[in-house]
Amino acid sequence: MYSTHLSPMQTYLVSENLKKMVSEDWRREKLHSNIAYFKTKMKNANRTVMPSGSAIQPIWIGDEKVALSVSEQLKQKGIWLTAIRYPTVAKGAARLRLTLTTDHTHDDIDFLVKSLVECTYD
Structure with missing residues (x-):
């Protein structure tokens, strides 16, 4: 079966943890x-991030093979960014899906953006 969502158990555990964390304003601010x-x-590096106000930040690639290639290049640098492609998204709308957290530092983000710039897109 093809699925890109959390299992019911994972959803329950996430919701329980969210109840605990919702009162911690510093997390939301961070x-x-x-x-x-x-x-x-990303804007300063001329890389396209699709509109999103959530922690999930889709990085536009377009071509599925290129998305897979960039994902693999990033893995070689120690960065796990999954290539999202058809049938999860429309053909020709492949992207990388990044989830930011409060555990990420500016140094982590700098390394990611630098690594994306260094990737070959062909």
Whole structure:
């Protein structure tokens, strides 16, 4: 069976953890700060990030083979960014899916953006 969602057990555990964390404002502030920092760094590097206000930041690639290639190049650098492609998204709309967290530092984000710039897109 093809699926890209969490299992019911994972969903339950996530919701229980979210109940605990919802009162911790610093987490929300740090996450929003990381999202804004990432978007700014990507814009300055002339890389396309699709619109998203959430922790999930889709990086536009387009071609499926290129998305797989970039994903593999990043893995070689120690970065796990999954290539999302058809049938999860429309043909020709492949992307990388990044999830930012409060554990990411600006140095982590800088390394990611630098690594993306170094990838070959062919």
